[in-house]
Amino acid sequence: MSRKAAPPRLCRQLAAVLGGVALALSAPGSALAADGTFLWVGPRGKAYAIDNPPDHRCLDMAQEARGAHNGTRKPLVVYPEKGCRGTALRLAPGRSAPANARFASVVFNPR
Secondary structure, three states, X not given: OOOOOOOHHHHHHHHHHHHHHHHHHHOOOOOOEOOEEXXXXXXXXXXXXXXXXXXXXXXXXXXXXXXXXXXXXXXXXXXXXXXXXXOXXXXXXXXXXXXXOEOOEEEEOOO
16 A cells, blocks of 8 residues: 655645744744744645734735634734725634635734
8 A cells, every 4th residue: 555745846835834934933023023924825825924924014915815824922813805804814823714715914913
């Protein structure tokens, strides 16, 4: 019985995300940032990350985004529309949205 190896593309993406997480955990944080890494999946299944995102600011996604993961130490909220509008989905630290849950904007450590 043989097992299939993970596709090389997936391995590279995973390595890039894990490298970003390791870098974020080793870097000193700022009092004005949600310490840690915010991860999501963009077009063609490519993984993206933001290290130590700014607190209290609504950030619009420039392209398709889904599967948000809150790797920061503070809560965040994702929205289906730009400008942080629509039905909010709050993610506690360490929590993830469903893999197919699309979002268009995010705010870290909301007030």
